[in-house]
Amino acid sequence: MSDMNMDRRNFLKTSVGAAAVAIAPGMLLFQVAHGSTAAASSKVRWGMLIDTALCKPGCNDCVTACNKENGLSGGTAATDSQWIRKIEIKDINSGRPVSLPMMCQHCENPPCVDVCPTNASFKRADGIVLVDKHRCIGCRYCMMACPYKARSFVHEPLSDQHPDVPRGKGTVESCTLCVHRIDQGGKPACAEACTNHVILFGDLNDPSSEIAQKVHSVSSTQLRADLKLNTGVRYQGL
Amino acid sequence: MSSYTLPKSRSPLYYILLALGALVVSIGLYAMQQMEHHGHIITGMNNQIVWGMPHVFAIFLIVAASGVLNIAAIGSVFGQTVYKPRAPLAGMLSIAMLAGGLFVLMLDLGRPDRIIVAATNFNPTSVFAWNLPLYSGLFTLVALYMWTLLEKRMNCWIKPVGLVVFTWRILLTTGTGLIFAFLVARQAYGSALLPPMFIVMSFGWGMAVFFLVQAAIYKWNDMDEDSVILNRMKNLLGIFVLASLFLVAIYHLTNLYFAKQTEFEHFILRDGGIYPVLFWGGYVMLGSLLPLLLIFHSSLGKIKCVVAASMLVILGSFALLYVFILGGQSFPLSIFPGFEVSSSFGDGAITHYHSSVWEVMLGMGGLGVAFIITVIGIRVLDFVPHDLPNK
Numbered sequence: 001m002s003d004m005n006m007d008r009r010n011f012l013k014t015s016v017g018a019a020a021v022a023i024a025p026g027m028l029l030f031q032v033a034h035g036s037t038a039a040a041s042s043k044v045r046w047g048m049l050i051d052t053a054l055c056k057p058g059c060n061d062c063v064t065a066c067n068k069e070n071g072l073s074g075g076t077a078a079t080d081s082q083w084i085r086k087i088e089i090k091d092i093n094s095g096r097p098v099s100l101p102m103m104c105q106h107c108e109n110p111p112c113v114d115v116c117p118t119n120a121s122f123k124r125a126d127g128i129v130l131v132d133k134h135r136c137i138g139c140r141y142c143m144m145a146c147p148y149k150a151r152s153f154v155h156e157p158l159s160d161q162h163p164d165v166p167r168g169k170g171t172v173e174s175c176t177l178c179v180h181r182i183d184q185g186g187k188p189a190c191a192e193a194c195t196n197h198v199i200l201f202g203d204l205n206d207p208s209s210e211i212a213q214k215v216h217s218v219s220s221t222q223l224r225a226d227l228k229l230n231t232g233v234r235y236q237g238l
Numbered sequence: 239m240s241s242y243t244l245p246k247s248r249s250p251l252y253y254i255l256l257a258l259g260a261l262v263v264s265i266g267l268y269a270m271q272q273m274e275h276h277g278h279i280i281t282g283m284n285n286q287i288v289w290g291m292p293h294v295f296a297i298f299l300i301v302a303a304s305g306v307l308n309i310a311a312i313g314s315v316f317g318q319t320v321y322k323p324r325a326p327l328a329g330m331l332s333i334a335m336l337a338g339g340l341f342v343l344m345l346d347l348g349r350p351d352r353i354i355v356a357a358t359n360f361n362p363t364s365v366f367a368w369n370l371p372l373y374s375g376l377f378t379l380v381a382l383y384m385w386t387l388l389e390k391r392m393n394c395w396i397k398p399v400g401l402v403v404f405t406w407r408i409l410l411t412t413g414t415g416l417i418f419a420f421l422v423a424r425q426a427y428g429s430a431l432l433p434p435m436f437i438v439m440s441f442g443w444g445m446a447v448f449f450l451v452q453a454a455i456y457k458w459n460d461m462d463e464d465s466v467i468l469n470r471m472k473n474l475l476g477i478f479v480l481a482s483l484f485l486v487a488i489y490h491l492t493n494l495y496f497a498k499q500t501e502f503e504h505f506i507l508r509d510g511g512i513y514p515v516l517f518w519g520g521y522v523m524l525g526s527l528l529p530l531l532l533i534f535h536s537s538l539g540k541i542k543c544v545v546a547a548s549m550l551v552i553l554g555s556f557a558l559l560y561v562f563i564l565g566g567q568s569f570p571l572s573i574f575p576g577f578e579v580s581s582s583f584g585d586g587a588i589t590h591y592h593s594s595v596w597e598v599m600l601g602m603g604g605l606g607v608a609f610i611i612t613v614i615g616i617r618v619l620d621f622v623p624h625d626l627p628n629k
Contacts (some may be wrong), residue, residue: 009608024268032293032298038507039428072460076582076583077284077286078284078286078584078589079278079286080285081278081285082285082583084580085581085582085583086581086582087574087579087580087581087585088387088579088580088581089574089577089578089579089580090577090578091577092576092577092578093576097578102573102581102585111423112420113363113470114363114420115363115364115365115366115420116353116361116364116419117356117359117360117361117364117366117367118356118359118361118364118367119359119360119361120359135352135355135359136348136352136357137347137348137349137350137352137353137355138347138348138349139347139348140288140289140348141364141366141581143285143288144288144289144421144423144424144567145420145421145422145423146423147287147423147571148571148573149286149571149573149583149584149585151285152285153278153285153288153348154277154348155277155278155279155284156276156277156279157276157277157443157563169277169347169348170277170278170347170348170349171348171349172348173624215420221519223573223574223575227422
C-alpha cells in the first residue's frame, strides 16, 4: 500500500514538474511580448486633445496609421470599418472651414455601454471604452446609441488579423485608443503618426502631463457637450 | 374538449397550409444561413443604417403580439362578454407572433450562435436586456392565462391572471418603445412619447391581425360572424386607428416645433423621397384614412370591409415602421450643429438604404413561424370564437 502511495507521489511530482517546464517558456514569452499585465488604474484617465488649427485638410496620416496598426482594410464603403476618419466641416454662417480627426470619444458616461445587453461594451478603469469580442452578439444597439457614429460592424469575413487586435465577423468594433500600445507604455498609432502634432495624447488626471496642462490653459470643447458624456477626446479651435 | 373537432380542420387544406408555412420558414432559415456565412454584407444594412427590414418585421410582430392581448383583456379584465370567447384565440396569436418576431430578431444578430451569452450576461442598464425577461415572461404568462381559459377548473383564475397578462403586455410594449426612446444619438428617437405611441399602435395592429385570423377561421368553417359583435369590434378598431394617428401627429408636430428637429421632419415628411411617400401614402392614406372610411361609413362596415380595413391597417403599420426605423437612421447624426459636414464615413449625408432579398426572406420567415403556430393551434385546440345567441 505504501509503495503504491510513493509511486503516486512520484507520479504527481513528475507531472507538476513537466507541466511547469512546459508552461514557463510560454509565460516568459507572453511577458516579453506584452510587458506588464497590471490592471488598468482608475487614477488614470487617458484622453486626447485635438488642435484643429493644425490639422491639414486632405491629410490622412492618422487614418492610414490606424488602419495599418489595427489591420483594417482602409476601404471607405458604407460597410467598411473606419475606426478613425477625417471630417471636413464648414461654418454655415461664416464659411470657416475646419478639418479634424474623429474617433470613439471614450466617454466617461458612454451610451454604448449603457445599452449593451451583454456587457460586451465596457469601460476600463482608465477610461478606455472597448468591446469584448467574445461577448458581443452583434445586435448593433450600441451603434444606434453612439452620438459620434464611432462604431463599425464587421460585415464580412476577416483575414490577416493582427494578433494584438482581435476582431470578429458579426461583432461591433471601434477605436481602442490602441490599448495594446498604451499597456506597453506607448501611445496610439494616430497620435504617433501625426507629423503636424494635431493629436496630443496623455493622462488627463495627471496635473503634470502635457495634455492636462494644455486643457487647463487653452479653450477646448467636447463634441455634443449637451449630452454630458464627459468625453476623453477634446477639440481645440472649434 | 377531447371531443372537439373542427369540420374543416381535417381537410387537406390544413396540411397544405402547414406545408406552405414550413416553406416560408425554410426560406427565412436559408436567408439566415446566407447572412451568417457571408456576413451582413449581403444585406442592405451598413454602418449608418444598422437596423433594416428584419427589424421592421420583428417589431411589427412583437408589437402586434402584445396588442392582440387587448382582445383578451377586454373580456377577462374589463368584463365585456363579447370578447370573452375570443380570449383563447387572442392568447394563441400573441404567442405565435411573439415567437415569429423573436425568430427574426435573433437570427439577424451578427452572432446568433451566442444567444446563450445574451441569456447569461445581463446588463441592468440596457433596455434590450430588460426586454429579454419581458419576452420570456409573456410566453409563460400567456400560457398560464390560456390554461385558466381552457381548463374549466381553472376558470376562477381568469380575471387575476388576465390582469397580470394585461399589465405585462403594457410593460412589454413600453419596453419596445423605450428601445428607441432611450436613444439620444439620433434625431428620430429619444422621445418620451414613443412608449405610449407604441402601446396605442399595438392596440390597432393586434386587433387587425385578430380580425383577419377570425374571418379566415369563420370562412373555412362556414360560420357567420354575428353582425352586432362585428359592429362593436370594428368600431373599436376604428378608435384605435384614430388614436394612433393622433399620437403619430403629435410626435411629428412637437418635432416640427423644435428648430433643431425641423430639418429632420422636413426630410421625413416632405423631402426624403421614399419616406414621405410611405408616410403619407402608406400610413396616413392607405393605413389610416381608408380603413376609417371602410369602418365608419354608413353604407360600408360589413365583414369584407372590415377585413379590407384590417389588411390596410397592417400594410400601414409596415409603412410607418419603415419610415420610423429606416428613415430615422437615414438622416445623418447631428454631431456638429451649425456646420456643413462631410467625410468618408457618410457624415452629414443622407444614407440611401436598399433592402436586400435576404432581409425580406428572413422577415417572411418570422411571419411563417407565426403562421405555423397559428395553424397548428387552431387544429389542436378549440380557438374558434363561439358566440352565444343574442349576445
